[in-house]
Amino acid sequence: KAGVTQTPRYLIKTRGQQVTLSCSPISGHRSVSWYQQTPGQGLQFLFEYFSETQRNKGNFPGRFSGRQFSNSRSEMNVSTLELGDSALYLCASSSRDSNTDTQYFGPGTRLTVL
Amino acid sequence: AQKITQTQPGMFVQEKEAVTLDCTYDTSDQSYGLFWYKQPSSGEMIFLIYQGSYDEQNATEGRYSLNFQKARKSANLVISASQLGDSAMYFCAMRGLDSNYQLIWGAGTKLIIKP
Numbered sequence: 641k642a643g644v645t646q647t648p649r650y651l652i653k654t655r656g657q658q659v660t661l662s663c664s665p666i667s668g669h670r671s672v673s674w675y676q677q678t679p680g681q682g683l684q685f686l687f688e689y690f691s692e693t694q695r696n697k698g699n700f701p702g703r704f705s706g707r708q709f710s711n712s713r714s715e716m717n718v719s720t721l722e723l724g725d726s727a728l729y730l731c732a733s734s735s736r737d738s739n740t741d742t743q744y745f746g747p748g749t750r751l752t753v754l
Numbered sequence: 755a756q757k758i759t760q761t762q763p764g765m766f767v768q769e770k771e772a773v774t775l776d777c778t779y780d781t782s783d784q785s786y787g788l789f790w791y792k793q794p795s796s797g798e799m800i801f802l803i804y805q806g807s808y809d810e811q812n813a814t815e816g817r818y819s820l821n822f823q824k825a826r827k828s829a830n831l832v833i834s835a836s837q838l839g840d841s842a843m844y845f846c847a848m849r850g851l852d853s854n855y856q857l858i859w860g861a862g863t864k865l866i867i868k869p
Contacts, residue, residue: 673856683845687865696854727798736855740787740806743857745799 641669644733644746652752658719661749665712665733671695672707672714673743677728686729689714689735718751726753756781758860761808765775766866767836774821775831775863777846783807785851788829793843793862802844805829807851841867 645664653659663710665672673696674686689708708714712733718725728750732743757780767773779788789803805813805820815818821830833840843864847857 641810645818652864671855675857683847683857690857698799730797730799732857736839740804742770742789742801742804743805744845745791747796747798752760 642643644673644744646729646731646746648749649747650750650752651666653721654754655721655723659751661716661718661722661731661751663714663716663731663733663746664746665714665731667746669733669735670712671734671736671743672712673717673729673732673734674714675732677748678702678724678726682729686716693740704745707723721753723753725751727751731743746748756783756786756848756850756858758848758858760860761865762845762863763861764864766868767869769838770835773836773840773865774838775833775846775865777829777831778859779829779848781827781848781850782842783850787848787849787851788820789847789857790818790829790831791845791847792840793845795842799823801843803831808850826840836867838869840869841865846862 671690673688688696692708703719706716728748731750732745734743759778787809792800801813803815819832843862845862846860
């Protein structure tokens with residue numbers, strides 16, 4: 641089975657721009673979660689999508705949004721970029737068919753905001 | 755509130771020695787899961803091992819085992835016979851099974867294996 645894929649792997653943007661990141665989950669997985677990782681704040685949960693619906697949301701401003709398509713692929717959008725948005729964005733997929741299932745991560749997208 | 759604490763920011767270990775990475779947690783959930791992930795410098799988060807709060811036996815996966823002490827709220831990762839390729843960041847994470855689905859993460863431990 642192919643793993644979780646994320647595109648692009650690296651991205652450089654300037655303040656004020658917007659960006660869209662993509663995540664393709666493992667085949668058969670319907671849950672996609674997004675996390676932000678920074679040296680200062682560590683790993684923080686952004687949101688989770690399951691069957692095209694946002695199920696959970698972390699404590700991030702409305703500039704961070706996402707969606708999920710019928711094939712379970714998910715996109716994350718950040719509008720009006722700020723320097724502090726520079727981070728590694730990780731996407732994780734799972735089957736969510738039990739409370740004990742495991743989230744498997746993609747390689748991440750490293751976003752740099754100048 | 756849920757919290758994960760990893761008290762070892764960094765560790766140096768000689769190759770082939772066993773290593774224990776500490777993790778303590780706090781939660782009010784009755785049911786929860788504990789996970790360990792490895793993150794090499796490439797950035798990808800690699801799942802290592804899972805322990806459920808109601809599992810009576812400690813989880814094992816190859817060279818990885820989890821020393822689960824529920825009363826102490828600790829879930830230490832043990833790597834036997836360490837290898838150079840084990841050098842990476844290691845994260846302990848928890849998910850409350852009664853609450854929402856997100857993983858709560860520790861700050862991580864940077865493990866360096868010396869040849």
